[in-house]
Amino acid sequence: MNKIIVTDRRGARFGDFYGIFFEDLNHAADGGLYAETIRNRSFEFSPIDDPTYNGLTAWTAYEPEGTKVSLSVSRKAPASERAPHYLVLDVITDGTAAGVKNEGYNSGIPLYMGKSYKLKLRARADKETAVKVSIVSAVGDVYDSASFMLGSEWSEYSAVLTAAKDDHSARLLISMDTTGRACFDFISLFPEDTYRGRENGLRRDIAEYLEALHPKFMRFPGGCLIHDGSLNKDDRDSTYRWKNTLGDVMNRPPRRNNWRYNQTLGLGYYEYFLFCEDIGAEPLPVLPAGYNPHSGQGVPIDELGEWIDDALDLIEFANGGIDTEWGGVRASLGHPEPFGLKYIAIGNEEVGQGFFDRYDYFHKAIRDRYPEIKIINSAGPFNHGSEYDRGWASAKKNGSDIIDEHYYMTPEWFITNYDRYADFPADGTKVFLGEYASWGNKYYNAVAEAAFMTGLENAAHAVELVCYAPLLCNAQYVNWEPDMIWFDNHRVFGSANYYVQKLFMNNLPTYLLETEKEGLDSCRVIGPETIGGGLEITADRCSARFYDIKVTDIETGACIPCVDMALENESREIGSIDSRHYTVEFTAVRNYGDLGFKLAFAVRGEKDRIVWSIGGWQNQDCCIDKFEGHASCLTQSRFSVETGVEYKLKLEIDGRHITTYVNGVKMNDVEDRRQVNEELYFTAGIDDNTGEVIVKAVNVNETPVTAAVQCPFEGRVTAAVTELSGYGKDDMNSFEEPKKVYPTQKTVTGENGAIEYEFPPLCVTIFRIAKLENT
The missing domain is CATH 2.60.120.260 (Galactose-binding domain-like)
Known part of the structure; x- marks a missing residue:
């Protein structure tokens, strides 16, 4: 009999583990959570927000x-x-x-x-x-x-x-x-x-969906909007500055949202703190550091005082007594009691040394004045590579309490990397997984995320905070997909991902319990053993010449002959190779354009390939992206292509290891892990409030698995079981079928502390197990 064995050995304590992240994209604020029904109420819409806007829009x-x-x-x-x-x-x-x-x-x-x-x-x-x-x-x-x-x-x-x-x-x-x-x-x-009847309040139905998650914290207000824009707080297109969001809503200045629409700032920092208080979530504000990674512009170091003061003043606004300047402002707005701020994040998805040079000053000023506040650094928008490493180096140098990691990947990546944090150290900087999702709202996306979440809980020694993103989407104003909660002007529904998040968040233990297993070792290996297939070169938004192209099978010494080529915003196949160890070398020169070059390898279809981009995303990146329907960025380094410069490029594949070089300098170095599906993914913990053992188990396979869940109890036990199962991979919720994917509940019992259970295909199962009295 397969067994999940839950011991009585306690691991890490779950503090504010799961939360939510509110970012104003997809009209999440105006036209969304913010209950105002009038669009362009102050006639402030402008082409600066969106080229189609004017003062009479709507x-x-x-x-x-x-x-x-x-x-x-x-x-x-x-x-x-x-x-x-x-x-x-x-x-x-x-x-x-x-x-x-x-x-x-x-x-x-x-x-x-x-x-x-x-x-x-x-x-x-x-x-x-x-x-x-x-x-x-x-x-x-x-x-x-x-x-x-x-x-x-x-x-x-x-x-x-x-x-x-x-x-x-x-x-x-x-x-x-x-x-x-x-x-x-x-x-x-x-x-x-409105929600809780508040003036200038929130749309009740959407707010109640958020409240039902029981989030322990709420990250706000972004996201790219906190650092993308002018560095002058008075400019129409400035970065998000919290002081602009206080006071009479009639007098708050309009601002461009970097997702190309207008922000009234009606849902500002005071409203945010009130909402956190209403739903029992710790506020986790994110502030800019005087650096815009999108443009590379930064406030001179000797002019950072205003920006650092913003961070210090925000803490005083949240926590200061009414006799302080900003505590007095809070009291004047109607809340003399402190909000009890515990966290502050500096930066969002930061890349480039410019941010980290400035972060040092913020960290020292906050630590010196408010040593009790946990300071959160940024690891950028990638899960691996130069900017990720730069963020972690800054965190270790400064002693950041927490570092914010972000990545959006395929379901296959999340399943393969469920144990990503298992070997992270228990001491030092903790992980905040502040944005993640698996590129879809289908049921299979939710199941894959659930499998990954078992790994997050099992790594609670290293992972402190977690939140899915994005949170909200108005279906008529979509900037980004997937999203946890969808709505229009009168309806709202939770995605399959929402119900996975709700199951995990509503069933958070007090402490992790160590687990063991017996059996459950019939792993399923998916995909080819080698990284081989077609090869394709692309001039990416540019005109370029490619020459000295050479493909070498290191195992046999054979070379594939290739011809020189000139391309303009187009791609061309250069051959195919299926080998465990091979190289692709070529020289490239950009004639004109704004990006660089791509080499696709392991090509098995339009959406089944791995791509090396040189001079990608605003001509700032050198990335390896794996496409399995959608893209997973395996690793990234900073690199820009210059017009007229000759670049000698080399890709080496050795087993499943990928290495790239530009002019002899190593740029990318990453292992593409082969997907291996475990029979079950599981985690367990103890709820000290109820004495229940909580077990979460996920089956990502399309066959059932029978196993006993053995708890550290003697005698008869009972379990309240909440489960998602019985759905096809592509099933998803919609306005027409808002609860097509929805949890079911039942009660099961067992003897000798064990519950035998058949885990259905593609299931997410939560047990709350208690000892039966009088047994």
Whole structure:
């Protein structure tokens, strides 16, 4: 009989192990978690955000029965100096109400019969003018309205509107019955029923999906938006600066989101801290370090003071007494009690020495003033290579408490590398896996991630924090896939990945328990033994010459003849080789263009190959990417191609080891591990609150496995079992079938501390095992 043996030997303690990561992409904030229903409420949309935007985006003239209006945007004598644009509405002809409509997000403004909506706006008029603000259907049916008499000075107006019926495609209409000019700014419509009823609050249905995960921490606000942009905090396209997000939402400055849309900053740092408090999650803010890795621009070292002060001030804002400057600001916003910040991260997916030169100063300043705060460094966006090593070297040099690793890989990579952290040391800097996902929302993606997560828990001696990414996606505004939770303006569903995350997060032990196994050794080896196949050279977004091309089988000494070639934004096959040990050598020169060269090897199909890129991603990288439907970056080094320079390039394959050289200098050095599927992936722990033993087991294979789960209990035991099983690899949730993939629950019992169980194909199974009383 196969056995999973759970001992009573305790391992690492699980602190704040699992959390969530909120980044404002896919309209995760505006048009998402942030409950505002009006799009472009302050007329601040700009081509800086997106080339298709202007100040009237989402607003259209309403001209019934031959009436005529004119719409324009002005910033003369604004209501807010920090958000200076406003709408000028000129009604040119008398008659039936004419004006302007807002279309909201997605199909429109979502209304629910009998529910109340809080309307706010700023307005003024050239003369005393009556205006009506209504919620209406797409064809103009009025559900409710409020009337105001405008004066000549900017004033704030408010009302509560009630929906007369359900309508997910409603509009907000502002209308006048007489000719004249009126000006409007900050036109806002919030559901009264926000999460926890908070003002300027969050969309309840999405927030409840997050709350149901029981996250121990929440990383915020990014992501690339924290460091991509201008280094001047007052610029429209500046990096994310937390102080811009405080105070009256009417006066928060608009900002470009680097995912090419607008940020109102309505969901700012204060709202973030409140939400963390509401869901019981530790805040984990991420701050920039005065360096933009996308452009290579950095604040001079002697001008870092403002940026370091931002980090220190944020800690004071979160933790300081009301007698401190920033603790006083927090109190003035309505929260005199400290938020109890424990973590702060400096940087996100950082590459280049420029960041790490600056990180040293942040680390020292924070450590000197706030030694209790855990400081998180960055290991970049790769799981291996020069920038990954640079991040870890910085962490060790500075004594960073934690380092943030990110990678997006294929399901096959996650299964193969489930034991990635097993041999990481227990002392020193701990790992924060701050972003990871397996390139899909299909059921198999979720199962593969679950297998990897058992390895994360088993490595809790080295891994301190973990969160999946991205978290949220508005289905009409997709920047990135996959995503954990999908929504539109009135619906929300969790992906298969969401339910795996929920199972693991809701069943986090207090301590890891050491496990052993008997049997369970029928591993399944997948894929070819060698890294062989077709060979293909590419000029990547450039014109280039390739010559002295030589393919050598080291085992036999045979050479494949190749001809010189000139390519422009195209690829060409140069042959094929199936050997355990071979080299490919060639010389390349870029004539013009902005990237470099690629050599594809082990080519077995368009999406089944390994690619060496020289001068990839903004001409900054030298990478090895393995394609198994999607890409896994096996390793990366910094490298840029220059026009007119001759590069002697060499790839060597020895077994499953890949080495590359540029002009004789080793650039990449990595092992491509062959996929070996274990019969079961498992981990166990003890919940000190309940006394239960928690066992998580994952079967990634398409055949069932029978095994006994042996616990350190005597006599009869009972287990609450929660399981995902019975689904095809490609099954996934959707708006039409939001719970197609959904956990089931049952209770099983066993004798002598053991439960015999048949693990179905492709299953994720959670046991909460307790000793039966009176046995």
